[in-house]
Amino acid sequence: MTVQQQTKQAAQGLINQPAGDLDAIIEEQLDVKSERYYYAKQWQLIWWRFRRHRLAMLSSILLIFFYLIAIIPGFMSPYLPQTRFENRQQSPPSKVLIWDENGSLQRPFVYALTRVLDPKTFKYIYTEDRSQRFPIRFFVEGDTYKFWGQWETNRHLFGTGLDGPPLVLFGTDELGRDILSRTFYGSRISLSIGFVGVILSFFIGVTLGGISGYFGGIADEIIQRIIDFLLSIPALPFWMALAAALPRDWSVTQTYFAITVILSIIGWSGLARVVRGKLLALREEDYALAAQAAGASQPRIIFRHLLPGFTSHLIVSLTLAIPGSILGETTLSFLGLGMQPPAVSWGVLLGDAQDMVVVAQQPWRLIPGAFVVIAVLLFNFVGDGLRDAADPYAN
Amino acid sequence: MLLYIVRRVIMLIPILFLISIVSFIVIELPPGDWVSNYITNLRNSGIDLQEEEAARLTAIYGFDQPSYVRYGKWMTGILTRGDFGWSFQWGKPVNDILRERLPFTIIISFSALILSWLIAIPIGIYSATHPYSLVDYIATILAFVWVATPGFLLAFVSAWLIFRYLDFSPLGLNSTEFLDAPWNTAKLIDRIKHLILPIVIIGLSGTGATIRVMRANLLDELKKQYVTTARAKGVPELTILFKYPVRIAFNPLFSTIGWLLPAIISGEVIISVVLSMPTMGPALLRATLAQDMYLVGSIVLILSSLTVLGTLISDIYLAWADPRIRFDATGK
8 A cells, every 4th residue: 555545545534533533533643543543444444333333243143144044044954845744744843851851951852742633623732752852963964955056965953863753943834844944945035035136226226326316407307206106106015916917837936036126126216315315415526526627437437436435325225125125025925926835935934824723723833924023123233233333423 | 375286286197197107007917918818718617708799898998909098098987987997806897896995995094094193103202302211212122123023924913812812803894793783883893893903003014113203303303492492481391392392393294104105005905914804905915816907907006096195185284384395395
């Protein structure tokens, strides 16, 4: 880094500081720490501020864990989503015990269950067979799956092994499939649709918002009216109507991308607003004028000079836009208009449990719903933390 | 004022036009037209349709003509005769279905909007006058969780809890024993009991955001000098609060109707499906699943127009209540 660049950055660091902080900064100037502060790049400053935000940090760690599950569901879940356990239909979540019958501490284990049908209520009654304990072990062998569709393996993070009874921590559905494995596999669609949808919204939003904000005039007027229109119509009926038009014989991948596009049709408008607002403000800055005077082309001014000025804002808006896509997909799939079985997503799993009678008898079928709520909450917390961290005027 | 209303109404026309275009695109989206689908369905189920009859149906709906002619026909029908088309799934005009269901949608949505204010305004006022207090924190956390919970899940879980612990099924408009009963007090009470849950759940969906708007506006107002002046003059704290800042903080609530209404209508659609309310929601779902596109398009058209009209009314109210907006807009 040349001396010139360093001074420039240091100066920028000073300008970015609110006036009230200036005294404090001058006092700290002698510290090595504050020297680091001067030379820190914008992203480093954001990261330092973000790190102090405990809730946001915790949420991002949990989110990373969620996405880890979504990336390698085969390894993280004990079974495959389509594995059926005969004689274990509609079974409640397995009880994990750490004390045996004599009251001595053991490593976590489960008992095998035997099932009888109650002749009066036609409900299955499960009783524990206490003769043998099956400990829960790590890296056990189980169903064979393909790791990232490449390497065949049968190792799973946890389970009871090949000879153990089914370990169903979230219970099973009426076909005897493990809800936990299905929830983990479902996160692939449910969590990725947020990202893919937002990327699409991002491209449309930045392009149209950019045109609108930088060029103004008639283009701005038209794009603004379209945004007003999109924000004024109720999203769900519109999504439902569009999803209705999808051919029923499409493959899972085709439906997936179609749903993404449907969700983005309304989703971009919010982002375009942010981009336009910021561009309108930054376009008037002296350095934009200077760039223009120096003969820079308009794309260069927009992408090289103006865009970096609000990238952090964009990222915040993107983070806060993801939950909308996740909720949209869940709602559509729940209604039977989004992803269709055999595809597994959280919405599909909730749609399976749509009947009030099912939920009354098997409340554990609603667990995927808790995953939706938690994922959306986490994104909101991270987004809020990022917003505070990206704001240079925040103390 | 009149000038302002006229201007706003004129500005509405292009938006309504856009809505009608989008609704029509929705109708036209599925591959193939519904008349030929209808004819194929009839033939498959063994009913042979005469060629003339098929040609007649095709001609009525203009499927032998370009789509803009069909759009023109559809719009002329709506504007001149109030005729929204034919629902082949129900075998009756779309109008009949709308007439049965639209009133419930409007009643439920409107009550939900009022309820969301009734809940949000007191909490918002309390949060603003006691910022960073326990209630403020609880309200903030609840608002966060509320935003993150899909409405259908909430409706679903609460219906189940009510069924389980209160021994009362909140599904539908009336309990089964009252379905054919003549109107009397018991039936009315039963009807009201059924309406409470959907209204509460839809209403609460907008509450979190409304609390935040109310809180932020009131906090801004409370910092202003006239509040300090009033306090210095010895006006009681509650009188200060309710006489000026609260009244001013109300206005932005009306300007947020523009985005609260779409959310409420969306909520009404999904929650009515879960709770089997006879409103537009379940009709829309059934129609979408059956690709009954005239009904789908008409419902999208009506729900969107309702939202836009609601926004118009709130804007007019706002201009009436706040002279600054009125004078700004008319350029006086």
